[in-house]
Amino acid sequence: MERVEELLQNPAIHEFFLRLVGDEGIQLIARFPETGEHSDEALAEITGINLNSVRHSLYTLYERRLAEYRRVKDNETGWLTYLWHLRLDNLEPVIAEDLATVREKLEARRRYEEENDFYLCKTCGAMYTFSEAFPHEFSCVTCEVPLSHFDNEVLVTALRRRLAAINESLGDA
Numbered sequence: 001m002e003r004v005e006e007l008l009q010n011p012a013i014h015e016f017f018l019r020l021v022g023d024e025g026i027q028l029i030a031r032f033p034e035t036g037e038h039s040d041e042a043l044a045e046i047t048g049i050n051l052n053s054v055r056h057s058l059y060t061l062y063e064r065r066l067a068e069y070r071r072v073k074d075n076e077t078g079w080l081t082y083l084w085h086l087r088l089d090n091l092e093p094v095i096a097e098d099l100a101t102v103r104e105k106l107e108a109r110r111r112y113e114e115e116n117d118f119y120l121c122k123t124c125g126a127m128y129t130f131s132e133a134f135p136h137e138f139s140c141v142t143c144e145v146p147l148s149h150f151d152n153e154v155l156v157t158a159l160r161r162r163l164a165a166i167n168e169s170l171g172d173a
Contacts, residue, residue, distance in 0.1 A: 004029060007088065016095055020064065024049050025057035029086065037070060037083035058084055065090045096170060103166045110159040119147035 007013050008030055017026050031047040032038075040058060044051040061067035069082040117130040121140035128140075128147060138147045 004032065004034075004086075004088065007091070013091070013095075016098065021057040021060050024053040025060065028054055028057045029061075029088075032086055037085050039081050039083055043084065061086070064094050066094060099166050099170055103163060103170070106159055106163050106166070110156065110163060113152050113156045113159065118150040118152055120150040121145060121147055 008017070008026065014026070017029060021028070028043065028047055028049055031049075032043065033046065038046070040055050041051060043049075043058075044054045047054070058067055058069075062069065066088060067084055067086050069084045072081045072083060073079070074081065119128045119130070119133040119138060120126070121128075121143055123143040123145050124140060126140055126142060127150065128136075133147055139145065140147060
């Protein structure tokens with residue numbers, strides 16, 4: 001597994017983490033000690049990041065299987081301490097899962113764009129499908145001006161290209 005600094009140098013991985021945990025989360029990942037388990041309080045102290053931000057980032061990473069914790073109970077006080085460590089070895093399948101979700105959404109959008117004929121109000125910018133425009137005789141419901149046919153081929157082409165790139169990166173080309 002690459003070192004954390006090297007991983008974060010990859011623009012795609014950096015963008016993934018930025019979307020997932022934001023700037024402070026990336027700082028936490030970058031400054032996370034390489035070995036051992038650490039409490040959220042210790043991580044806040046080590047990294048200089050606000051404790052609530054550390055906790056939020058850790059739980060977000062945990063939800064994506066990129067961090068794990070072990071719970072330890074203090075027998076005198078009854079307090080629970082969570083000791084955290086990163087699991088960046090899970091990064092590749094997590095990103096693949098994320099890309100597969102994006103692919104599903106883009107595929108649904110591509111189908112919608114291909115299966116519908118669109119009409120645009122040039123006054124207010126409202127967009128209608130054929131089935132929405134037909135009952136109103138191809139006039140805008142808001143402005144009552146005639147609608148213009150909207151050619152969405154540029155959008156369909158962009159969606160196809162994006163889907164092809166995702167499929168290639170997932171090995172489904």
